[in-house]
Amino acid sequence: MSTAPLLEVTDLVVEVDNGKRILPVLDGVTFSVDAGRTLGLVGESGCGKSMTALAIMGLLPQGFRVKSGDIKLDGKSLLSMGPDALRKLRGSVMSMVFQEPMTSLNPVFTVGDQIGEALRLHEHLNAADARTRAIEMLRAVQIPAPEERVDNYPHQLSGGMRQRVMIAMALACRPRLLICDEPTTALDVTVQAQIFSLLETLQKEMGTSIILITHDLGAVAEMADDVAVLYAGKRAEAGPVATILDNPSHPYTRGLMSCTPRLRLGSAALTPGHTLAEVRGMVPPLGQFEAGCRFSPRCPMADAHCHAAPPPDVHLGASQTVLCWKVTQEQAA
């Protein structure tokens, strides 16, 4: 196995031009995903999780742009690639499952057409072969009677089934990287558990790396190998799941943990609007960040130094990194 990670995001800076001002969305986000592993990307609503995912896919909405930094997939920079070369990677080498299963499928095409489309495009299959593969994929995501469902339209399926179809679509070309943006927020708890175990099974079979974006630390504890915690466009902390969840170093991560007393699936989803018990306040809106550490206004440990200057990235041990003055001071001591 190669030692280089499959995906490397380095110092990623993304900004948005809202017509009046240019606002920072992501600021120096760094993390990596190893082949066949799962990275949990967590943080409250509005921290920039979806924008990170869309930046990787090259699908940032209008007005957003990558200002600096790099995204490397398999050693090749996605940012210096032409739009057509990047397009050819989408749906084949990397693909994405979106947050909204009810609206992410096209209502006027059958699910078979929509799953087969990527296969016809990237693997140049003919209509009949694409259909056969679509049925196989539907079976793989455990949809009953796939031979019949293949001709269904999205409105004939339940939310859970639609999300399975989305997963089937994303995995049809056996991508090396799958980004799941809150794949289960819209679904009820039993279906959530089914979707997660399905993802695990398929990952074992295909060796796909997964970025799992979620509010749910319980899901991260169960699914992920590594975690990256985002706060207000900055990566607050990153490292192996076991380390971070057992021994969180950043006060924000600790705050997130305290909302999830038992780390079990669905035990406490940080739904939008839901405030953290230990950490008062909310994520500041874009462009209204503190000059120093962005978390300092909400941090129970913050001192004058935290408010004044942004903290550096500190390495703790071999694989954990933290963005916090307190940790820096402890290390120095």
Added chain:
Amino acid sequence: MTNLKQPLVFLAQSVGLALAVVVLNFLLIQLAPGDPVSVIVGEMGGASEEVIAQMRAAYGLDKSVLEQLLIYVSKVAVGDLGYSYYHNSPVLQLIMQRLPATVLLALSALTLAVVLGTLVGVLSARKPHGLLSSFVTVVSLIGYAAPVFWTGLMLLLLFSAIWPIFPTSGMVQMRAPKGFMYYVDVAHHLVLPAVTLASIYIASYSRLSRTSMIDVLSQDYIRTARAKGLPEGKVVYKHGLRNGLIPVVTMVGLQFGQLFAGATLVETVFNWPGLGRLAFESILRRDYPTILGILLMTSILVMVANALTDLAYRLVDPRIRSKRA
């Protein structure tokens, strides 16, 4: 809208509607002042009381309104639309002679309006602030706001008088060419009337499809299509347009009635030998059977068009199709 799940119900509804149209039109005409016999007599330069009474009896105009209505309905029921006082020929035959010209004009104009309007709408939806978008918006608004006869006359002035590349009137030359050239000649005559009639609708279709496409292109499934790696053309014209067309199809169905009304004006301006001009002439001549026949025929055409729209609607929107089951 009609419900094609039960063709029999649909048929019964249509027949009932046609009957209502027949009765209503007949009664409306009775309200109009003037009597066809007096028009004919006027054209003959006067006649004696005796002759006038004879003519009234011959046309059945001496009977009561109710009797006349019953006679008319029972004849229409067996496909007899009566006899034109003026043209001296059965109304059905007259209508059938003129129908193809109107259908040709109306369908060409509609196709032109839908295709051009949608194309423009889609292009400007992709670049809502582009130059093409503004240019086309202005031009199509002029077409929408200007009266049809004015547009027609301006086009005639420009392209038949100042720069004579199109004929001024009619559907074929005096000495109509044979074979394939006949169709070329008809097409040549068709251009200005069809453009004129289409000009009323291009603006509505371009604006409708523009709004619809802007909405569709911001939907989540468009992002899904991009995430699959589809080229932008496929994203817009396959995934976008199939959804963006749904309101356009609805509007086509709603506009058929208006389309025949517009055709009447255009046919008059361009001397196009269709039903509209026949209707116009028949009104001037108080040719009641012909007027009634044309009104019935247009109603039937609109009903057929609505049924076809309904079918098209099911074709483009599977969510409606499955409600039948």
